[in-house]
Amino acid sequence: MDKKVKLMQGNEACVEGAIAAGMRFFAGYPITPSTEIAEISAQKLPRVGGKFIQMEDEIASMAAIIGASLTGLKSMTATSGPGFSLKQENIGYASIAEVPCVIVNVQRGGPSTGLPTSPAQGDVMQARWGTHGDHPIIALTPSSVRETFDLTIRSFNLSEKYRVPVILLLDEVIAHMREKIEIPNEDDIEIINREKPENDIGEYRPYETKGERLVPPMASYGEGYRFHVTGLIHDETGFPSNSPIVAEKLIKRLIDKIEVNKEDIISFEEYNLDDAEIAIVAFGSTARSAKSAIDMARDMGIKAGLFRPITIWPIADEEIDELSKKVKTIIVVEMNLGQYVYEVERIAGKNCNVIGFGRANGELITPDEILDKIKEV
Amino acid sequence: MSKKVEFRLSGAGGQGLILAGIILAEAALRDNKNAVQTQSYGPEARGGASKSEVIISDDDINYPKVRESDVLLALTQAACDKYMQNLKENGILIVDENVEVKDRDNIKIYRYPILRTASEIIGNKMVSNIVALGVIQGVTNIVSTDSLREAILERVPRGTEELNKKAFEEGFKLANN
Numbered sequence: 001m002d003k004k005v006k007l008m009q010g011n012e013a014c015v016e017g018a019i020a021a022g023m024r025f026f027a028g029y030p031i032t033p034s035t036e037i038a039e040i041s042a043q044k045l046p047r048v049g050g051k052f053i054q055m056e057d058e059i060a061s062m063a064a065i066i067g068a069s070l071t072g073l074k075s076m077t078a079t080s081g082p083g084f085s086l087k088q089e090n091i092g093y094a095s096i097a098e099v100p101c102v103i104v105n106v107q108r109g110g111p112s113t114g115l116p117t118s119p120a121q122g123d124v125m126q127a128r129w130g131t132h133g134d135h136p137i138i139a140l141t142p143s144s145v146r147e148t149f150d151l152t153i154r155s156f157n158l159s160e161k162y163r164v165p166v167i168l169l170l171d172e173v174i175a176h177m178r179e180k181i182e183i184p185n186e187d188d189i190e191i192i193n194r195e196k197p198e199n200d201i202g203e204y205r206p207y208e209t210k211g212e213r214l215v216p217p218m219a220s221y222g223e224g225y226r227f228h229v230t231g232l233i234h235d236e237t238g239f240p241s242n243s244p245i246v247a248e249k250l251i252k253r254l255i256d257k258i259e260v261n262k263e264d265i266i267s268f269e270e271y272n273l274d275d276a277e278i279a280i281v282a283f284g285s286t287a288r289s290a291k292s293a294i295d296m297a298r299d300m301g302i303k304a305g306l307f308r309p310i311t312i313w314p315i316a317d318e319e320i321d322e323l324s325k326k327v328k329t330i331i332v333v334e335m336n337l338g339q340y341v342y343e344v345e346r347i348a349g350k351n352c353n354v355i356g357f358g359r360a361n362g363e364l365i366t367p368d369e370i371l372d373k374i375k376e377v
Numbered sequence: 378m379s380k381k382v383e384f385r386l387s388g389a390g391g392q393g394l395i396l397a398g399i400i401l402a403e404a405a406l407r408d409n410k411n412a413v414q415t416q417s418y419g420p421e422a423r424g425g426a427s428k429s430e431v432i433i434s435d436d437d438i439n440y441p442k443v444r445e446s447d448v449l450l451a452l453t454q455a456a457c458d459k460y461m462q463n464l465k466e467n468g469i470l471i472v473d474e475n476v477e478v479k480d481r482d483n484i485k486i487y488r489y490p491i492l493r494t495a496s497e498i499i500g501n502k503m504v505s506n507i508v509a510l511g512v513i514q515g516v517t518n519i520v521s522t523d524s525l526r527e528a529i530l531e532r533v534p535r536g537t538e539e540l541n542k543k544a545f546e547e548g549f550k551l552a553n554n
Contacts, residue, residue, distance in 0.1 A: 006406075007402050007414070117417070173442075176415065176416065177413060177414065177415045177441050178399060178402060179412065179414070179438070180411055180412065288441060289440050292439040292440040364440075364441075366440065367439075368444075
């Protein structure tokens with residue numbers, strides 16, 4: 001067996017990807033089903049000169065990775081359900097202060113402590129709107145162990161490139177399953193690092209942007225640059241302002257830096273969609289069930305296909321709009337009682353029939369159940 | 378359709394069934410096949426029900442869980458009672474000698490002293506899972522025996538290699554006698 005081919009768990013692939021991407025700081029408070037991410041980070045980070053710290057709770061963990069990132073370290077935390085709720089306030093801080101960081105949320109049954117060892121996809125909307133106020137966010141969701149490795153790297157790259165918190169939404173199935181993974185060579189992995197300022201130390205304005213580039217270059221604490229970081233609305237100097245003009249300019253830029261770069265940020269997979277009359281929209285582990293269901297449907301002569309959002313936020317609105325003009329029905333399958341389906345309906349509802357198929361009992365939706373739904377349509 | 382075999386390894390928490398599933402899946406990768414291993418367990422650290430599932434296939438594996446298994450290993454009565462109904466027609470049921478198998482048509486039943494072999498012949502009940510792997514291999518020949526031996530040695534704690542090697546061979550012998 002080639003040394004690079006391994007049987008690996010999703011959570012382990014997440015840590016491998018993070019370290020390959022350059023993660024050198026992890027702070028967290030272990031919680032099932034994300035615990036292995038903290039455990040393995042604790043084992044591996046010291047070996048690459050990184051730091052692991054177990055904090056007193058989730059919000060402190062989030063604060064710690066923001067602090068570490070401001071000193072120039074690529075930083076990550078990992079949690080699940082209740083812990084993700086606790087992190088929200090500081091996720092907002094990272095959004096407005098534009099601090100690159102990666103938050104892994106391994107979704108389990110909720111609300112509250114819910115079903116600790118069972119899968120769910122009930123945090124889709126929380127990933128988008130969990131913290132208050134208008135804010136930019138990117139969320140990615142993998143369907144396999146290998147993709148968990150790749151998307152963890154991509155989470156770091158996007159967070160560095162756009163100075164935005166990136167949420168990696170796993171679910172318990174992907175996090176805990178073990179499957180074959182071939183780890184790519186270091187040389188084949190693209191790594192993006194935050195842009196550094198070129199100004200002299202005295203002239204650095206931490207939130208100044210130039211031209212069409214809506215992302216300000218970022219100095220690290222400890223390099224000699226002196227700058228102020230705040231969760232308040234601030235101007236280009238980083239100091240607070242009450243001015244509606246400053247507020248509008250800042251919030252608009254924060255939203256626009258994601259909006260105008262959607263093409264770079266959004267990724268998706270299409271499976272058997274060319275002649276499809278029925279499209280399934282599914283992500284994470286549910287997309288695996290959907291693929292099996294589509295194969296079964298095709299064997300029966302039903303023209304079904306899959307649109308799998310890999311970037312779930314921002315949503316692939318143009319692609320879903322195109323899709324809705326080609327198919328008769330879109331079925332959104334998710335392990336919740338209806339979240340992403342409403343976004344899809346908003347985009348596709350005027351062109352085709354959109355229906356939701358969801359469940360929130362701690363069990364992965366099976367291919368047979370999806371096939372039954374396809375046959376119903 | 379290409380070959381796809383689904384295993385369910387069940388028993389009590391602490392019997393090492395999750396590790397057994399991992400080893401079986403790793404042996405399949407050594408044979409250049411695809412394999413997916415999943416597990417389910419309660420919030421308890423040990424004592425509760427435990428289940429490890431492995432799918433081995435020549436093709437890609439989409440849905441990662443086992444619905445109806447081709448092979449069921451049950452080391453406890455509770456596990457056997459719970460999962461026997463989800464064994465396929467002509468499926469293989471491997472149970473410990475202490476497990477009473479209720480009537481069911483069209484399955485093949487193999488009953489061996491798995492737990493006793495571990496505790497009395499090897500002298501350590503911790504290796505019940507590896508004895509069970511020997512039995513599974515002896516009955517199903519699902520992977521190459523060398524791959525399975527290598528996978529076991531790679532995964533077991535250092536210093537226990539000889540113990541585990543012996544456990545595997547004893548289990549393999551049970552099924553081949």
